[in-house]
Amino acid sequence: MSKPDYVQIVEEMFAKTKDKPTKDFTYLGKHVVRWDAISKIMGKPLFTADMINLFKNAVFVHSVRSKYAHAKIKKIDYSEALKYPGVLKVITARDIPGINDVGYVLPDQPLLADRKVRFIGDTVALIVAESLENARDAGELVNVDYEPLPVYTDVLQVIELNGLTEKEHVLIHDERGSDVLSRYKIRVGDVEKAFKEASVVVENEYRTPMQEHAYLEPEAAIAIPEPDGSVTIYAKTQCPFDTRRAVSNVLGLPFNMVRVVAPALGGGFGGAEDVGNEIAAKAALAALALKRTAVVLHTREESIIGHTKRHPMVAKYRHAASKDGTLLAVDADIVLDTGAYASLGPFVGWRAVVHSTGPYKVRNARVDLAVVYTNRIPAGAFRGFGNPQVTFAVERQMDLLAEELGMDPVEFRLKNILRNGDRTVHGQLLDHGVGLEDAIKRALEISGWSEKRKLYSTLKGPARRGIGIALMYHGNSIGAEGADFSTVSLIIQRDGSIIFRTGLTDMGQGSLQGLVNIAAEILGVPPSYFKIEPSDTAATPDAGPTVASRSTAMGGNATLVAAYKIRQRLNKLAAEMLGCASPEDVVIEAPKVYCKDQPEHHITWKELIEQTFWKGIPIQEFGYYRAPPAEWHEETGTGQPYFTYTFGAVVSDVEVDIETGLTKVVEATVVYDIGRVVNRTGAEHHGVGGYIQGMGYALMEDTVHSENGHVYSTSFSTYHIPTGLDIPERINVDFVEAGFIRGPFGAKGLGEPSIVAIAPSIVNAIAHAIGSKQANRLLNRIPATPDFVRGVLKRAGLAR
Amino acid sequence: MSFKINLKVNGKEHVLEVPAHERLVDTLRYRLGLTSVKEGCGRGECGTCIVLVNGLPKHSCLTLTATLDGAEVLTLEGLAPEGKLHAIQLAYLETRGVQCGFCTPGFMMMTKALLDTHPEPQQEQVKEWLSSVLCRCGSYHYYFAAAKLAAKYIKEGKIYLDEKQVREKYHMKVIGR
Ligand code: FES
Ligand code: FES
Numbered sequence: 001m002s003k004p005d006y007v008q009i010v011e012e013m014f015a016k017t018k019d020k021p022t023k024d025f026t027y028l029g030k031h032v033v034r035w036d037a038i039s040k041i042m043g044k045p046l047f048t049a050d051m052i053n054l055f056k057n058a059v060f061v062h063s064v065r066s067k068y069a070h071a072k073i074k075k076i077d078y079s080e081a082l083k084y085p086g087v088l089k090v091i092t093a094r095d096i097p098g099i100n101d102v103g104y105v106l107p108d109q110p111l112l113a114d115r116k117v118r119f120i121g122d123t124v125a126l127i128v129a130e131s132l133e134n135a136r137d138a139g140e141l142v143n144v145d146y147e148p149l150p151v152y153t154d155v156l157q158v159i160e161l162n163g164l165t166e167k168e169h170v171l172i173h174d175e176r177g178s179d180v181l182s183r184y185k186i187r188v189g190d191v192e193k194a195f196k197e198a199s200v201v202v203e204n205e206y207r208t209p210m211q212e213h214a215y216l217e218p219e220a221a222i223a224i225p226e227p228d229g230s231v232t233i234y235a236k237t238q239c240p241f242d243t244r245r246a247v248s249n250v251l252g253l254p255f256n257m258v259r260v261v262a263p264a265l266g267g268g269f270g271g272a273e274d275v276g277n278e279i280a281a282k283a284a285l286a287a288l289a290l291k292r293t294a295v296v297l298h299t300r301e302e303s304i305i306g307h308t309k310r311h312p313m314v315a316k317y318r319h320a321a322s323k324d325g326t327l328l329a330v331d332a333d334i335v336l337d338t339g340a341y342a343s344l345g346p347f348v349g350w351r352a353v354v355h356s357t358g359p360y361k362v363r364n365a366r367v368d369l370a371v372v373y374t375n376r377i378p379a380g381a382f383r384g385f386g387n388p389q390v391t392f393a394v395e396r397q398m399d400l401l402a403e404e405l406g407m408d409p410v411e412f413r414l415k416n417i418l419r420n421g422d423r424t425v426h427g428q429l430l431d432h433g434v435g436l437e438d439a440i441k442r443a444l445e446i447s448g449w450s451e452k453r454k455l456y457s458t459l460k461g462p463a464r465r466g467i468g469i470a471l472m473y474h475g476n477s478i479g480a481e482g483a484d485f486s487t488v489s490l491i492i493q494r495d496g497s498i499i500f501r502t503g504l505t506d507m508g509q510g511s512l513q514g515l516v517n518i519a520a521e522i523l524g525v526p527p528s529y530f531k532i533e534p535s536d537t538a539a540t541p542d543a544g545p546t547v548a549s550r551s552t553a554m555g556g557n558a559t560l561v562a563a564y565k566i567r568q569r570l571n572k573l574a575a576e577m578l579g580c581a582s583p584e585d586v587v588i589e590a591p592k593v594y595c596k597d598q599p600e601h602h603i604t605w606k607e608l609i610e611q612t613f614w615k616g617i618p619i620q621e622f623g624y625y626r627a628p629p630a631e632w633h634e635e636t637g638t639g640q641p642y643f644t645y646t647f648g649a650v651v652s653d654v655e656v657d658i659e660t661g662l663t664k665v666v667e668a669t670v671v672y673d674i675g676r677v678v679n680r681t682g683a684e685h686h687g688v689g690g691y692i693q694g695m696g697y698a699l700m701e702d703t704v705h706s707e708n709g710h711v712y713s714t715s716f717s718t719y720h721i722p723t724g725l726d727i728p729e730r731i732n733v734d735f736v737e738a739g740f741i742r743g744p745f746g747a748k749g750l751g752e753p754s755i756v757a758i759a760p761s762i763v764n765a766i767a768h769a770i771g772s773k774q775a776n777r778l779l780n781r782i783p784a785t786p787d788f789v790r791g792v793l794k795r796a797g798l799a800r
Numbered sequence: 801m802s803f804k805i806n807l808k809v810n811g812k813e814h815v816l817e818v819p820a821h822e823r824l825v826d827t828l829r830y831r832l833g834l835t836s837v838k839e840g841c842g843r844g845e846c847g848t849c850i851v852l853v854n855g856l857p858k859h860s861c862l863t864l865t866a867t868l869d870g871a872e873v874l875t876l877e878g879l880a881p882e883g884k885l886h887a888i889q890l891a892y893l894e895t896r897g898v899q900c901g902f903c904t905p906g907f908m909m910m911t912k913a914l915l916d917t918h919p920e921p922q923q924e925q926v927k928e929w930l931s932s933v934l935c936r937c938g939s940y941h942y943y944f945a946a947a948k949l950a951a952k953y954i955k956e957g958k959i960y961l962d963e964k965q966v967r968e969k970y971h972m973k974v975i976g977r
Contacts, residue, residue, distance in 0.1 A: 031974060032974050033971065033974075035972050037898050041885070042889065046835065047838070049839070300842060507900060508899040509899060516972070526972065528971050685937065688939075716841055717843075717845055721934060725927060725928070
């Protein structure tokens with residue numbers, strides 16, 4: 001079978017440009033001022049809640065949430081609420097015209113709970129009123145008759161860590177017959193034999209917290225009933241097409257009767273994925289029931305209780321190595337807590353298992369991973385998607401192994417990392433650029449690793465310094481989770497300006513600027529000629545979800561294909577107009593267009609475009625790219641899970657106060673192999689932003705549930721994220737560009753990878769600062785809050 | 801109960817009749833349409849709603865409008881006259897920190913308050929003042945740099961810039977190395 005043309009085009013562009021240094025491109029890899037920067041410094045972009053002003057006579061929807069984290073619902077009585085001033089309607093599960101479900105991967109999550117509630121944020125009824133205040137007040141008057149059930153807030157109440165057998169308990173999802181959502185495994189080589197032959201074995205148990213996205217823009221949705229019975233929804237969502245699917249499902253309407261627009265997004269990080277579906281469906285239900293514009297607006301508390309989090313992990317890892325520092329085997333049991341509903345849990349679990357042995361050559365591995373329901377807030381997609389959890393464990397293990405072997409942690413890693421030509425644990429041949437070694441070397445150089453590592457080891461006194469490293473790799477795009485495609489549409493206007501459309505969203509990271517840079521580079525026109533339209537299911541093509549670091553790689557390829565096809569046609573026409581020897585000789589440097597050897601004789605871009613209208617040459621293009629099929633063998637955990645991987649090395653330099661346990665990151669260095677820098681501003685933002693978010697994960701963030709499933713940390717005074725005072729003085733960001741033949745100009749993704757290795761690099765640095773073998777083993781959980789670190793110091797006999 | 805108050809917002813006088821419990825953030829956003837003022841937490845923790853009241857930074861989510869009779873309020877919309885951009889805005893643009901932009905108005909108003917009080921701020925002062933606003937995208941370093949650059953521009957007397965010229969010079973243009 002011959003290759004589809006879009007694959008050929010992407011490969012051809014890569015071949016042509018792979019030796020061209022990034023600095024020689026005009027827009028690619030440059031600091032281009034993002035398209036919305038000027039409007040943002042003027043405070044102009046409209047985020048969803050800002051649009052409420054534009055609608056007169058709207059109604060407000062308040063979600064009445066559960067009083068128990070686990071209970072049967074016997075009866076819902078809202079007659080009192082209906083009498084409250086301003087209340088127009090109370091909506092319960094019975095009023096849903098379509099299917100009462102907003103589950104993402106599985107139909108396990110009712111939009112409005114009818115039979116039972118499974119966590120404290122479950123919605124039992126919607127109050128629709130003339131004002132938000134009325135709606136909230138009336139919420140108190142909804143009387144639900146509950147029959148409380150036992151509440152599980154720790155996965156180990158549901159499953160045994162050793163052997164991963166489900167424990168006897170009252171089922172949260174009785175309809176499924178088990179609270180183990182999904183299981184994954186890796187079985188390669190002969191683990192038992194490897195452990196027998198090993199000279200060093202390291203075993204430890206790890207725990208990671210339930211991180212909250214804490215995007216600053218709380219959720220909002222506005223639904224407008226249209227005259228033809230359809231509905232238009234503006235909502236905070238990072239995947240408008242998924243939101244449309246969910247809302248269509250709930251309303252029982254075809255896709256073309258539901259339009260979802262994503263206005264400016266105040267951060268997403270994965271958290272605006274399924275909550276967008278939920279709020280949009282709630283607003284749409286109210287709008288269609290009352291034939292009035294309906295608004296859902298979350299407070300910070302509701303946002304924290306209502307949207308999915310990062311899966312907490314409990315894991316037991318055993319690693320074996322030979323005397324010379326060769327990694328022999330990995331043996332692990334891992335449990336991820338998906339909370340009350342599956343959300344993207346099955347996919348998160350899969351990504352976790354794929355990455356569960358880190359970016360190393362591992363020939364013998366046994367890994368078992370279970371994703372398990374509890375009565376905590378559901379966990380779902382969060383930047384890194386299962387990888388930060390396992391990478392924390394793996395990278396801590398690497399340091400423990402190095403210590404046992406008496407090796408420098410870098411030396412030990414260098415002995416075992418994946419390089420070009422190696423096979424991953426899944427047996428996948430890395431036959432293209434693998435820039436991990438270069439990334440490590442550069443990170444060491446920038447951070448001054450060797451000197452600092454030595455110097456810090458000699459420091460005494462209460463303020464200790466430490467420097468730690470962690471490595472990561474991260475499969476690009478969706479991989480074997482599902483069909484993986486992306487699209488864009490480019491439409492050149494009669495005056496030569498260009499409309500750029502894609503269903504991908506920009507949550508703030510600026511990924512769409514990267515796509516414009518690609519189109520601009522290929523067409524030879526400045527980015528300022530482009531106008532990016534907001535993602536809108538009625539106007540932009542379905543580009544797949546904006547997740548999994550796929551915008552630059554997948555969307556970038558689709559853009560490249562579209563621009564390439566238009567450029568071919570323009571070259572042909574321009575060659576005719578100018579009399580160039582060959583279409584290949586046409587140079588476009590808009591506003592000028594000329595033949596290579598005759599730069600002084602030129603026509604204008606506008607003239608060229610004008611001619612296309614008279615010749616009937618199409619200058620719109622729908623760019624499409626579909627990822628090569630991934631392959632995964634369930635029984636062995638082998639195959640080709642992702643078409644490529646982003647690699648990275650992170651070095652953290654910390655100061656630990658031995659008296660208080662307080663850790664301060666002093667300096668950090670991150671170096672990522674992203675194949676080719678496409679959007680330098682955005683890439684640096686990911687480097688820095690991912691570090692800071694990862695630092696929060698490492699040192700302060702956790703969503704704390706009480707034993708009965710209530711949430712303590714529902715505000716920024718109880719859920720701490722890094723402020724300007726917490727961040728290191730400097731975060732050095734650099735890139736390695738080990739091109740990848742199937743990426744646009746060789747590019748790979750960076751959104752998620754940017755958080756993966758931060759926490760272990762910081763905890764490894766803490767361990768170095770403390771300098772005790774015993775403490776090193778006790779530093780097995782995050783967040784490493786001052787009281788936790790102090791506890792470790794005490795147990796290691798280093799503090800009173 | 802409601803109160804009739806005089807409020808000068810971005811240089812314009814308003815006579816408003818507001819209920820006793822109405823918060824300034826709602827008055828600004830929903831009554832006056834000044835949506836640069838954002839609400840991220842509603843309880844004084846995130847700083848996205850910060851505006852200047854009589855020249856001082858205030859969390860508009862914690863301020864009752866009825867208490868502000870005769871006060872002057874400045875929001876990002878009023879930082880520069882129509883058709884102009886303020887040096888602070890230019891500095892934020894040039895230091896390339898803006899990501900999702902939800903926190904940016906709060907940061908810029910805080911920068912304005914800082915520079916009004918300390919025209920030549922030390923790094924520590926910049927950090928301390930700007931730390932009252934959260935940025936989950938992690939643009940802090942860029943914003944600190946912007947505050948310093950803005951201070952420099954103001955000192956040089958480059959306070960207001962022509963918006964159109966700025967657009968021509970910067971919109972989707974390559975800047976820096
Ligand atoms: S909304 Fe006022 S401080 Fe957060
Ligand atoms: S730029 Fe997104 S919160 Fe600051």
